[in-house]
Amino acid sequence: MLSQNRKILIWSVIIAALFASFLIYRFAVQKRVEVVSPAPEALWQASKxxxxxxxxxxxxRVGIVLIKGVQARDVRWLAQxxxxxxxxxxxxxxAWEEPRDDYRIAVFEYPWKEGNKIAYSEFFTILGPQFASCDNLSIASEWPFVPSDFPDARKVFVTSRTYTGNLERLEGADRRCQQEAEEKGFEGNWKALLGDDASFALSRLNLQGAFVMAEPAARLPEGKACHRLxxxxxxxxxxxxxDSLESNRGKIDETFLKDMQDVWLGKIDSESKRECTVISAFSRTEPRDLALKYSFTTTCQNWTAGTEVVPGYPSQPGGAAEFAACFTPTGxxxxAVGLAGLSSGVVKVEGEDFLTVSLGKSCAREQKLICVQQ
Incomplete structure (x- = not known):
């Protein structure tokens, strides 16, 4: 029989060995990462x-990304x-980083794959830069910025919310732009850059003047703001x-450029397609039925339709439903039983991605609106 002291000694050795094994695993085997800076509620200044x-x-190796917003929908590489x-x-x-207080940094095991270690900072704030004038900001950013009191400046933003093609006509689209403008703190009257079968966007909107982003890029000491041209x-x-996406990346804010790839447009001018469009983007899987791939309307029936197909399709047995007709490129x-509206989108031309304003998209899809101050 082992003495009591010997038993205690043996158990002490076992516990020490287990603790040593834990330390070895903790510091020699287990992978860990922790973000130290930015600290919680840190205030960092743009352009620094x-x-x-x-x-x-x-x-x-690690990768580093910037996360914008609580929902983490906007993520951008900082380093790989x-x-x-x-x-x-x-x-x-x-210098033109958007001022806001809901940024986070993520540092993770690179290259990323499921199961890799990742750590997040707490939320921190990026403050807008202070410039003596918008000219100073233009020089620092190598892109033109104009002051908020620039004559005939036409401010523009893309809605945060998305909508089906049932916008409740042009009036409903304008109402949505006005509502979001007020929520964002933008003054004045706002309308959607949108046309229907009776009114081209060019004829119903005031589009005179220089076009600038509604969201200020910087604040000047005297209270004015600078807007990206x-x-x-x-x-x-x-x-x-x-234009090509690559060319636009040097001219347009990255978030704004991304938003402009999925907006309802309809008939902008007399050059816009009047009827019969191929539906290039569906709300679900692309259908096999040729009739579903064509839409006679190019404005979601004057922005009152939010479904994929016209009423009455498919025809009931013995029914005599008649549908509008379109012709394929081969005649x-x-x-044409699909429902679509002309939209912006991305097409590939000779291997390069280009924006377009004439892509037919299913009225059941949810997209944004471009809003213009009047």
Whole structure:
């Protein structure tokens, strides 16, 4: 029989061995990462450089992203394939970075795959830069910015919410723009850049003047704001909706550019398709029935339809329903039972991605609106 002291000694050795094994696993095997900076509720200034710092164990490389918003829907790379042993990264914050208080930094095991270690900072704030004039901001950003009192400046924003093609006509679309403008704190009257079968967008809206982003890029000491220039006039602005994505990335704010890829437009001018459009983007899986791929309306029936197909389709046995007809590029006649509206989108031309303003999209899809101050 073992003595009591010997039993205690044996158990002490076992416990010590287990604790040592835990420490070995904790510090020599287990992977860990922790974001140290930015600290909770930190205030960082746009146009300045700050250190993102972290602690890590048993990681070789890390990636770093900036997360905007509580819902984490807007994520942007800051750095890839960084040595984890560096424990810090110098981030030059863009001069025109959007001022807001719901940013986070994520540092994670690189390259990313499911199960990798990831850590998040607490929320922190990026403050807008202070410039003596918008000219100073233009020089710093290498892009034109104009003051809020610039003559005939036409402010523009893309809605945060998405809508089906049932906008309750043009009046309903304008009402949605006005509501979101007021929620964002934008003054004045606002209308949607949208046309229907009776009214082209060009004829119903005041589109005179230089086009600028409604969201201020910076505040000046005297209380004025600087707005990013989108075009010296409507034609220059609208041309960007048919330009390549690569070209636009140097001209348009990245978030704004992304939003403009899925907006309802309808008939902008007399050049817009009047009837019969191929539906290029459906709300669900692309159908096999040719009739479902064509829409006679190009405005979701004057922005009153939010479904995929016209009423009465498919026809009931013995029924005599008649549908509008369209013709394929090869001249084949087909019923057109889909419902679509002309929209912005992205098409590939010779291997390069271009924006377009004439993509037919199912009226059941949810998209945004471009809103213009009147």
């Amino acid at each position: 450089t700050y250190k993102i710092t972290w602690k890590s164990t048993n990681l070789s 394939n960084v040595s984890a042993r560096r424990l810090n990264y110098d981030w030059d914050i863009f 989108l075009g010296s006039d409507f034609n220059e602005f609208f041309a960007k909706l048919s 084949v006649r087909t019923d």
